Amino acid sequence: MPLIETDSATRAFIDPVIEAVVVMFDRMFESGVRQTAISSTQSDCLFETTSIVGLAGDYSGSFCISAPNETLFAIVKRALDLERTEVDRLCRDSLNELANVIAGYAKDRLIEDDIKLGLPTAVQGRGVAINYPQTVEPVRIDFESDMGRLMVVFGLVRRTKGDSQ
């Protein structure tokens, strides 16, 4: 079955995602964060560590948060008061939890739709290939906070009845 609303579904997620990042950084870290850029991206130009959340239900797609090492160290320091100099399980776990709450908050803003979130998975490497629906051009939103830079990248399409999940 064909997928429809390829780009509008992704666009509809932009404002909820920006709001989610701002609100969650304030609640979790008491940190101000501002959006610095927004662009379409077809290449995987990620930071060192990326948390990926699969989207299902009424939508199909992926939601990612990517951060450089320094940002991860700052997050662990701020949230847990622990020093880190290498990306370890706790750093990856912290990014996964951040992805989980931000994606959860954003999807709550699309209240008329049923979006199911998969469990987040952290991967390392700038060249990681993320699976987006074939017809989707993912959106990348860059943010800057007092804990460093991060980006959110996502692409999704609304399913039509009869699509397999």
Next chain:
Amino acid sequence: MKVMVVDDSEMTRMIAKKTLKNLGVSDVLEAADGAIALGIFKENPADVIFSDWNMPNMDGLTMLKEIRQLNPNVPVIMITTEGSKGKVVQAIQEGVSDYLVKPFTPASLQEKLAKWIGVPV
């Protein structure tokens, strides 16, 4: 008082444990998923359980049903993201006592403890 925190996020467990300790709860049990929590509960029952919803191996709702077979009365408080609040109705029907939205604050955790233990901590 004994409190169990069930979450696949180590960060969330650490934050919850630290907050509970600061509230005077000295005995905090931890589990990374529902299956581990169930095993711990059988050996060492907690007075209150805070549990995530989405977890690998055994999710929070499945764990809740198993816990209710063992103890119908122990307060089980679901920790959920904003996006899963819609599931709360289902969870209450299944026997969950209350819910707490992530990321929680020390005040919100304290409020739930006071509500379900019956005394301020």
